[in-house]
């Protein structure tokens with residue numbers, strides 16, 4: 001029975017370490033994803049700044065163009081032959097001036113928002129650099145933790161192998177049968193005559209037999225393999 005108690009302890013630990021390893025690997029993927037998202041957020045804002053700058057350049061050359069048009073129209077004022085042509089020219093000048101004013105207004109707004117955006121972006125870039133450092137530190141910690149768990153797991157698996165070698169076959173199969181059925185708890189201690197799984201008071205005759213610790217016994221109620229916790233064999237496990 002001592003072997004089985006040891007085996008169960010190992011199995012529980014191994015299961016926990018496997019879960020830890022899986023969780024750790026998931027955590028690493030999540031940390032990578034977090035960094036990618038942070039990078040995308042910065043990039044998006046930088047792209048916006050770029051687009052606004054491009055728009056500003058477009059507007060500036062448009063303003064130059066309208067300026068040229070206005071000048072041309074003004075020069076033509078002296079060449080017009082009749083009142084109709086003169087009116088049309090004035091209308092054209094008026095139109096170009098309005099277009100220029102609108103473009104200038106938009107440039108002003110763009111310059112204001114670009115100023116704010118540039119400030120935000122330099123903050124964002126600094127934030128990203130910090131975030132990268134923080135995330136990499138966390139990644140290293142998780143990686144170390146996963147590797148440590150892997151090593152521990154390897155050791156425990158080797159220990160389990162050697163334990164199974166010395167375990168009588170009938171004991172192992174009884175253990176495996178109950179382990180599968182009992183949700184990972186095949187061996188339970190009896191303390192003060194009470195099963196620690198189902199809380200049944202073990203019948204006195206049964207309990208006396210159990211105290212001798214010389215054969216495989218199970219709880220008459222929950223069918224899990226039982227051992228008497230107070231026996232000296234179990235004190236150092």
Ligand SMILES: [Zn+2]
Nearest residue numbers: 195198219222
């Ligand atoms: Zn029981």
